[in-house]
Amino acid sequence: MEHISRRRLLATAGTGTGLTALGAGCLDQSAETGPDEATDTDEPDGADEPDETSASDRPPLERWVPASGSAELGFQYRDLATVRAYEEHLQSDVVAAIPSLPRGERGEIVEQLVDGESAVDSVLRFGSADAVGNVVVSGSFDSDSVDVDLESAAGEFGVFERDGTSVAVSEETVVVSDADGADIDAILAAGVEGTDRRVDADVTFATTADQVAQATFVQGEHDRRDETDASWVGVANAWSIGSETTTHSIVAVYDDADTVSEFETQIPATFDDEAIEIDGTVGVATRTVPTDDYEYRNRFADRGTQPAPPQAGVTIESDASSRTVTVTYVSRSGADRLEIRDESGNSDEMTEVGETTTFEYEAGASGELTVVGVRGETKAVVAAHSYSF
Numbered sequence: 001m002e003h004i005s006r007r008r009l010l011a012t013a014g015t016g017t018g019l020t021a022l023g024a025g026c027l028d029q030s031a032e033t034g035p036d037e038a039t040d041t042d043e044p045d046g047a048d049e050p051d052e053t054s055a056s057d058r059p060p061l062e063r064w065v066p067a068s069g070s071a072e073l074g075f076q077y078r079d080l081a082t083v084r085a086y087e088e089h090l091q092s093d094v095v096a097a098i099p100s101l102p103r104g105e106r107g108e109i110v111e112q113l114v115d116g117e118s119a120v121d122s123v124l125r126f127g128s129a130d131a132v133g134n135v136v137v138s139g140s141f142d143s144d145s146v147d148v149d150l151e152s153a154a155g156e157f158g159v160f161e162r163d164g165t166s167v168a169v170s171e172e173t174v175v176v177s178d179a180d181g182a183d184i185d186a187i188l189a190a191g192v193e194g195t196d197r198r199v200d201a202d203v204t205f206a207t208t209a210d211q212v213a214q215a216t217f218v219q220g221e222h223d224r225r226d227e228t229d230a231s232w233v234g235v236a237n238a239w240s241i242g243s244e245t246t247t248h249s250i251v252a253v254y255d256d257a258d259t260v261s262e263f264e265t266q267i268p269a270t271f272d273d274e275a276i277e278i279d280g281t282v283g284v285a286t287r288t289v290p291t292d293d294y295e296y297r298n299r300f301a302d303r304g305t306q307p308a309p310p311q312a313g314v315t316i317e318s319d320a321s322s323r324t325v326t327v328t329y330v331s332r333s334g335a336d337r338l339e340i341r342d343e344s345g346n347s348d349e350m351t352e353v354g355e356t357t358t359f360e361y362e363a364g365a366s367g368e369l370t371v372v373g374v375r376g377e378t379k380a381v382v383a384a385h386s387y388s389f
Helices: 060-064 082-085 092-099 106-113 184-193 203-211 257-268
Strands: 073-079 120-128 133-140 158-162 165-169 173-177 215-222 232-241 245-254 275-279 281-288 311-319 326-334 339-342 347-349 356-360 366-375 378-388
Touching: 060 106, 060 120, 060 203, 060 215, 060 257, 073 082, 082 106, 082 120, 092 311, 106 133, 120 326, 133 184, 158 203, 158 281, 158 311, 158 339, 165 184, 173 184, 203 215, 203 245, 245 257, 257 311, 257 326, 311 366, 311 378, 326 339, 326 366, 326 378, 339 356, 347 356
Parallel strands: none
Antiparallel strands: 073 120, 073 215, 120 133, 133 173, 158 165, 165 173, 215 232, 232 245, 245 281, 275 281, 311 326, 326 356, 339 347, 339 366, 366 378
C-alpha cells in the first residue's frame, strides 16, 4: 500500500476556519491561465477592462514587491491588526511572543517614527532569500520625528537616508530599503503608482501571492530552485487566525502539471490531519487547530539564525505478502541525505533522488519506521510509517 498524504476536500475541511481567505482563485484556473486572465469557459464580465483596484486595496505582498530587485525572493508577513482583533482568543504568552516591529536596525528606524507599538498594523519583509532587505510597515506614523529634511517622493511620501539605508515615510506607511534590497523608488512605484509589480511580471509569483493574500502570518520563497534543488517555483507557509480555529496552509506553485504531482510527498510528517488539493500547477495542504491552542513560531527570524530544516519527499510502501517496507526517495529541498530507521533495528541511508531502501521483517514484527532529512548537523523528520506483519 502506498503511504501518501490523506485527501479531503478543501471546501469541507475549511468550513469556518478562514481557509476561504486563502482563496480558490488560482486553483480554479488552468495551468496555462494567469491569475488575472479568464478561461474560455468562465470569462467574467469586463474581462478586457483595466483593473480599477486601488493600490491601497491590494494585499501588501501583491502591492509592494517590485519586479526589479532580487530574482530569488524571500518574503515574510504578519498582520498585527488581525492579531489584536483575536487577542482574547489567543494565549497571552502567544500574543506576547509576536513581534510588533521589524528586527534590528530597520526596527529601530520604524520605532522612531511610530507612536507606540500598537500603532503598527502589519509588517512585510521581502528581498533576497538570505537577507530579506526591504521592510514595509503599515500603521500610524509621524514624519516630524525625523531629525533631517525629507525629500518629496511618490504620493505623500518623504524620503531620507540613514547610514546607507533609504527610508520613505507617510502618515500610514514606512518603507525601509538597505543596500541588499530593491531601490526605494521602485518599491514606491509599485506600492503607490501600481507600476512594475512582480505580480504583473511573473504569473507564478502572482499565483503564490494570491493564495496567501488574506493570511495572518506568511513566510515564503519564490524562484530559488537552483539553490534548493526544489521542483516548486513558489512556496509559502501561511497561518490564518480566526476566533475559534486557526488554519495552517502550505502552498506550492510549480512550472507544470507534471511536477505538481510531487507536492503530496513533500508535505511534512507533522501534518496529521492535512487536507490536500492539487489543481493545475498549484498544490495546497491545510490543517486546523483550535485558536486557543495555537502556538506562535518565529517564522520572521533572519535567515541564517534559524535556517529552514532539511526537507524531502518520499513514498513508503508496505507489502504484507513479503513482509517488507520500501522507501523511495522522490524529491529533496535542502537535504544532504536521508536516514531511514525503524523500531526493529533496521537502518540505512539514501543520498540521491530515485534511490530505494527495503526492510524485511519476521512474522509478528510491528513498530514505526522513520525517515529523517539531514543537512550538516541539522536533522528533521520528513516521514513516518507504522508497520505490522
